[in-house]
Amino acid sequence: MRFDYDTSYADPQRLLRYRSQWIAYGTLVLALIAAPWVLPPYYVGELNYLFIVSIASLALMILTGYTGQVSLGHAAFMAIGAYAHAWFLNNGLGFIASILCASALTAAVGLVIGLPAIRVSGLYLAMITLAGALVTEQIIGRWKDVTGGYSGLSVPAPIVFGFDFGSLRAFYFLCLFVLVLVLSGLLNLMRGRTGRAFVGVRDSEAAAYTLGIWVGGHKVLAFVISAFVTGIAGALLAHHLQFLTPDGFGLTLSMELVLMVVIGGLGSLRGAVFGAVLIGLLPTLISKIKPALPASIATQFGLETFVFGLILALFVMFEPAGLNGRWIKLKVLLQNFPLYRRNTFRRGKVYMHSERYR
Amino acid sequence: MNAQLVQFLQLSLNGVAIGSIYALVALGIVLTYKATEVLNFAYGDILMMSAFIGWGLIAVVGLPFWLAVLITIAIAAFLGYMLDRHIMRTIVGQPQFAGVMLTIAVAFMLRGAVSMMFGPTSRNYPTPWSGQITHLGPLVIADLSLVILATALLVTALLFLFLRYTQLGIAIQAASQNQLAAYLCGIRVKWLNSLVWGVAAAMAAVCGLLLAPTALVDISLWFVVLKGLAALVLGGFGSVPGAIIGGLLIGLIEQFAGVYLPDGFKEMMAQLVLIGVLIFWPRGLLGEAHGRRV
Numbered sequence: 001m002r003f004d005y006d007t008s009y010a011d012p013q014r015l016l017r018y019r020s021q022w023i024a025y026g027t028l029v030l031a032l033i034a035a036p037w038v039l040p041p042y043y044v045g046e047l048n049y050l051f052i053v054s055i056a057s058l059a060l061m062i063l064t065g066y067t068g069q070v071s072l073g074h075a076a077f078m079a080i081g082a083y084a085h086a087w088f089l090n091n092g093l094g095f096i097a098s099i100l101c102a103s104a105l106t107a108a109v110g111l112v113i114g115l116p117a118i119r120v121s122g123l124y125l126a127m128i129t130l131a132g133a134l135v136t137e138q139i140i141g142r143w144k145d146v147t148g149g150y151s152g153l154s155v156p157a158p159i160v161f162g163f164d165f166g167s168l169r170a171f172y173f174l175c176l177f178v179l180v181l182v183l184s185g186l187l188n189l190m191r192g193r194t195g196r197a198f199v200g201v202r203d204s205e206a207a208a209y210t211l212g213i214w215v216g217g218h219k220v221l222a223f224v225i226s227a228f229v230t231g232i233a234g235a236l237l238a239h240h241l242q243f244l245t246p247d248g249f250g251l252t253l254s255m256e257l258v259l260m261v262v263i264g265g266l267g268s269l270r271g272a273v274f275g276a277v278l279i280g281l282l283p284t285l286i287s288k289i290k291p292a293l294p295a296s297i298a299t300q301f302g303l304e305t306f307v308f309g310l311i312l313a314l315f316v317m318f319e320p321a322g323l324n325g326r327w328i329k330l331k332v333l334l335q336n337f338p339l340y341r342r343n344t345f346r347r348g349k350v351y352m353h354s355e356r357y358r
Numbered sequence: 359m360n361a362q363l364v365q366f367l368q369l370s371l372n373g374v375a376i377g378s379i380y381a382l383v384a385l386g387i388v389l390t391y392k393a394t395e396v397l398n399f400a401y402g403d404i405l406m407m408s409a410f411i412g413w414g415l416i417a418v419v420g421l422p423f424w425l426a427v428l429i430t431i432a433i434a435a436f437l438g439y440m441l442d443r444h445i446m447r448t449i450v451g452q453p454q455f456a457g458v459m460l461t462i463a464v465a466f467m468l469r470g471a472v473s474m475m476f477g478p479t480s481r482n483y484p485t486p487w488s489g490q491i492t493h494l495g496p497l498v499i500a501d502l503s504l505v506i507l508a509t510a511l512l513v514t515a516l517l518f519l520f521l522r523y524t525q526l527g528i529a530i531q532a533a534s535q536n537q538l539a540a541y542l543c544g545i546r547v548k549w550l551n552s553l554v555w556g557v558a559a560a561m562a563a564v565c566g567l568l569l570a571p572t573a574l575v576d577i578s579l580w581f582v583v584l585k586g587l588a589a590l591v592l593g594g595f596g597s598v599p600g601a602i603i604g605g606l607l608i609g610l611i612e613q614f615a616g617v618y619l620p621d622g623f624k625e626m627m628a629q630l631v632l633i634g635v636l637i638f639w640p641r642g643l644l645g646e647a648h649g650r651r652v
Contacts, residue, residue, distance in 0.1 A: 064455075070455055070458070072458075115637075116633075116636060116637045119636075119637070119640055120636050120637075120640050122454050122455075123397050123454060123458065123595075124591075124595070124636055124640065126397075126455075126458055127587055127591065127632060127636070128632070128633055128636050128637075130584070130587075131584075131587075131588070131629035131630075131632045131633050132629075132633060134584065134626070134629045135626050135629050135630060135633070138622060138625055138626045139626075142621075142622045255462065255466075258459070258462075262459050301473055301474075301477075301478055302469065302470035302471065302472065302473030302474040302475075303470065303474060304470070305466050305467075305469050305470035305473065306466065306467055306469075306470025306471055306474060307470070308466050308470075309462075309463045309464065309465070309466025309467035309468075309469075309470060310463075310467055312459060312460075312462065312463035312466065313445070313460060313463035313464065313467065316449060316456055316459045316460045316463060317445070317448045317449065317460070320452065320456065
């Protein structure tokens, strides 16, 4: 067992406190650096995609997991980021300027979509974001002069400081770098004043209000930050796809992002990455097990949708804390090995209580 | 009569016909919302599945139309009942978001199952009214639309009578107003909630069977749930008459947008109305006042 002994005020502020954490995360980083030389190219491409959706999932986690604002339409932000980035690149901006402009534009749209969050909450917000995403998809499909409509828009290669990141391995490191940047940024955000305020708004608006937190402002700020980061993910996704069509950013992607956040476990950045990895890999896994299934099921399109639904249902019903909850349970079990009590994480009995008047 | 007026009346007629389906969808969603406070995102998929079952019974098994309709409604009602009893009940007391996620999960599973069983192709089935039209002066209307309108009125009236005058209906109202008080009065709240889900699913089946012949029996039928949500919000969330009025209005707005507004607005209109209403007028037409309870 491990006990926390703080010997200085700086101790609880460290991101990595223990030697075991340094070893574990160091090994992970080394493995990720070695991965593109070890894995076959197909899996490197998959990893690129995983990094990109992890960024988007982290962004949604800030909004849904930490601030408690439901968004069922986050793919719209990815779409705006991707299209804006492609448009800026095609119009002669450099990579870094373009990705920043695209994300800023996405953040501006996030501000507009987030403003209703001051007035409406819960289910209403879910519906408004869903409707916003559908409208965005339609607009992108119709605005042919800028987006190319349904015939698509090609994306130039990413060139940073004269170096072409277009190759698979180079792009891998670009995505990894951005993911680490975003992750450390969000980690620091969440343990700072703003992040604490977000959690306060999620847990009780009234209590947060009493403590002098500007509730409406923080809700909108969460939307803006989330949209900004999602815009970055969208811009990277544009390079990953190399060719943008509106169908790629439809309802399915929005739902997948929500799935990542819920399955990963609301309220933990680690969970967001876990969820992104699981959901991002699921199509590949399913295609791997397809040969083992009877042909009548394996050849149909619906299998993937069905498995997504099944996994989501099982998590919501039996493990609301998500993959991160499982992870923590496993860790506690290993740490306290012979002394683990089965009831440590037992859920209390809950009763129906109305949220109708919120 | 001049052509403009004829067009206007024709559009109104079509709008009311399609709007009555939206109204039924909104009504089904609001029923479960009032009873269990779960916004049923799977409603569209129950509807879509019912259309497929109806097609299977009519076109594959070869049952007569009316028998197939009855069996489909029974299957859907049973499914709705079981859905609440075995799935939705496990998350009672958790935040509203859990209910949203669980119904989305059920929606995915139904969509996946239907698409695995029936494949991606669209199909159609014959009804006693397919291809017939009625002339009302200068207006032309498909008989199917009239049937849709009549059925919507009938279902709404039956539901009203059921909720207003039967003991069971009054018990449902009581349970939806205050579950604990209703329980203490000896009402079987859990069973009633499952029953409401069953009734709502049966209404979804009616909608699906009505909608399928006008469109096609297709996976994308579930999209109608988005129109239903718009109708719900416009009419005022949680209000039964509001759901009906909202549905009819959304139907009308869509028809008029298709003709009088630029290309592309017809598909977006329901969503734009939803966003606009929620931002500027969250109460909707007949919504309850939103008190803030700490």
